[in-house]
Amino acid sequence: xxxxxxxxxxxxxxxxxxxxxxxxxxxxxxxxxxxxxxxxxxxxxxxxxxxxxxxxxxxxxxxxxxxxxxxxxxxxxxxxxxxxxxxxxxxxxxxxxxxxxxxxxxxxxxxxxxxxxxxxxxxxxxxxxxxxxxxxxxxxxxxxxxxxxxxxxxxxxxxxxxxxxxxxxxxxxxxxxxxxxxxxxxxxxxxxxxxxxxxxxxxxxxxxxxxxxxxxxxxxxxxxxxxxxxxxxxxxxxxxxxxxxxxxxxxxxxxxxxxxxxxxxxxxxxxxxxxxxxxxxxxxxxxxxxxxxxxxxxxxxxxxxxxxxxxxxxxxxxxxxxxxxxxxx
Amino acid sequence: xxxxxxxxxxxxxxxxxxxxxxxxxxxxxxxxxxxxxxxxxxxxxxxxxxxxxxxxxxxxxxxxxxxxxxxxxxxxxxxxxxxxxxxxxxxxxxxxxxxxxxxxxxxxxxxxxxxxxxxxxxxxxxxxxxxxxxxxxxxxxxxxxxxxxxxxxxxxxxxxxxx
Numbered sequence: 001x002x003x004x005x006x007x008x009x010x011x012x013x014x015x016x017x018x019x020x021x022x023x024x025x026x027x028x029x030x031x032x033x034x035x036x037x038x039x040x041x042x043x044x045x046x047x048x049x050x051x052x053x054x055x056x057x058x059x060x061x062x063x064x065x066x067x068x069x070x071x072x073x074x075x076x077x078x079x080x081x082x083x084x085x086x087x088x089x090x091x092x093x094x095x096x097x098x099x100x101x102x103x104x105x106x107x108x109x110x111x112x113x114x115x116x117x118x119x120x121x122x123x124x125x126x127x128x129x130x131x132x133x134x135x136x137x138x139x140x141x142x143x144x145x146x147x148x149x150x151x152x153x154x155x156x157x158x159x160x161x162x163x164x165x166x167x168x169x170x171x172x173x174x175x176x177x178x179x180x181x182x183x184x185x186x187x188x189x190x191x192x193x194x195x196x197x198x199x200x201x202x203x204x205x206x207x208x209x210x211x212x213x214x215x216x217x218x219x220x221x222x223x224x225x226x227x228x229x230x231x232x233x234x235x236x237x238x239x240x241x242x243x244x245x246x247x248x249x250x251x252x253x254x255x256x257x258x259x260x261x262x263x264x265x266x267x268x269x270x271x272x273x274x275x276x277x278x279x280x281x282x283x284x285x286x287x288x289x290x291x292x293x294x295x296x297x298x299x300x301x302x303x304x305x306x307x308x309x310x311x312x313x314x315x316x317x318x319x320x321x322x323x324x325x326x327x328x329x
Numbered sequence: 330x331x332x333x334x335x336x337x338x339x340x341x342x343x344x345x346x347x348x349x350x351x352x353x354x355x356x357x358x359x360x361x362x363x364x365x366x367x368x369x370x371x372x373x374x375x376x377x378x379x380x381x382x383x384x385x386x387x388x389x390x391x392x393x394x395x396x397x398x399x400x401x402x403x404x405x406x407x408x409x410x411x412x413x414x415x416x417x418x419x420x421x422x423x424x425x426x427x428x429x430x431x432x433x434x435x436x437x438x439x440x441x442x443x444x445x446x447x448x449x450x451x452x453x454x455x456x457x458x459x460x461x462x463x464x465x466x467x468x469x470x471x472x473x474x475x476x477x478x479x480x481x482x483x484x485x486x487x488x489x490x491x492x
Contacts, residue, residue: 079368079369079370081368081370082368130443135442135443136362136383136387138362138363138364138458138462139455139458140451140454140455140457140458143451143454153451156455160363160364161364162362162363162364162383165364165383166383166384189365285384286443288384288388289384289387289388289391289443290443290444292388292391292392292394292395293391293440293444295391295392295395296391296394296395296398296437296440298395299395299396299398299399299402300398300399300401300402301402302399302402303398303399303400303401303402303403303404303405303406304402304403304406306399306403307402307403307404307405307406307407307410308406308410310407311406311407311410311411314411
């Protein structure tokens with residue numbers, strides 16, 4: 001597999017990202033809209049995954065420079081309910097997401113065509129088309145690039161873990177004792193930094209593929225413009241009588257899985273919990289708030305109309321009162 | 330005529346109460362966007378558990394924003410159509426109006442960023458978020474001062490000539 005994204009894909013979806021992520025401090029990095037236009041998505045044909053873990057190792061090697069190096073002892077946290085989350089002594093853990101492991105492989109024993117089979121599923125951030133972790137981060141530490149990558153700025157994150165709470169899959173993982181909160185009020189606000197897959201944004205900015213895609217010996221993953229990836233996912237699903245996950249979940253994501261068995265079967269078979277995301281349906285988390293946007297557009301006009309009606313009534317009444325007074329005198 | 334004045338005063342009072350309540354809701358749900366209410370046990374108080382639910386507080390914040398936009402537009406339109414003939418904005422009223430405008434503008438831009446395809450850079454988003462929070466805190470302080478010092482939003486026009 002070539003390490004570079006095809007010229008067509010690169011031109012369609014990558015140019016903006018290339019310019020933007022190469023100079024992350026400049027304003028060309030942009031938030032993307034609901035449609036996913038211009039966003040790059042990945043397709044994971046999980047029939048092919050042999051669970052070798054090459055993608056996991058490539059991810060750790062490529063992103064190792066981002067891993068936290070916490071200062072110990074950790075600041076005493078107030079109140080005491082605030083728990084330290086320390087993975088620095090468990091860096092070797094590979095069977096779940098951690099601040100040192102942005103990608104891991106889930107295993108599901110399921111029935112395929114009448115026989116028992118193990119399906120392996122690489123799991124990492126889904127890179128939602130309209131990511132709640134980005135939209136709801138109170139500091140702007142989480143951001144989305146025009147190419148669909150959502151990333152946490154480790155220099156800005158205070159580790160409040162709101163992103164994990166609002167993520168339908170609870171993807172980001174916290175490491176205490178590192179980051180900006182140490183310079184503010186470490187005992188009273190913040191608790192470290194949140195970490196997750198950023199789909200190798202620096203590599204993508206240079207027109208390269210994420211490390212996990214390049215390292216895979218079975219060509220499980222591919223990356224390309226979202227509409228092309230969706231089309232291909234449907235073609236495969238139709239061909240094998242398979243199922244798709246990630247196209248509509250949380251309003252649409254940029255990680256599209258194709259499976260020969262229903263995702264509800266896979267979801268039942270995988271180990272779920274902290275750092276081990278589910279494969280269940282996920283409604284659009286931002287939907288309700290987005291519906292109120294129309295109300296916000298109408299509200300000022302309603303206020304102006306009410307004031308105009310009141311003014312008209314006031315003028316009418318004043319005129320009538322003057323007339324009554326004139327008639328009486 | 331007396332009855333009409335009483336009715337108008339009652340409506341105005343109701344509107345003022347609604348304005349105060351909505352401001353309170355907005356401030357509460359706005360601060361709830363930071364993960365502090367659970368950490369500091371406030372969400373543990375019976376009846377306040379919803380303060381730790383980010384989607385609930387976010388929805389209520391948007392709802393309050395729609396209401397404050399309607400009320401602010403109403404007050405502004407009423408002022409320009411009628412009130413300004415007899416009264417003018419006081420100095421403290423001008424400060425409050427300017428800060429509120431800043432909060433509304435930064436809030437609208439954040440909603441646009443969350444909903445539509447608008448390419449705001451991360452730096453702009455950070456400025457908007459901090460401006461929204463900082464202006465809110467300034468607004469609450471100015472409101473408290475004006476309340477304690479009895480400063481009205483508007484003063485009669487004839488006071489302008491006297492001052």
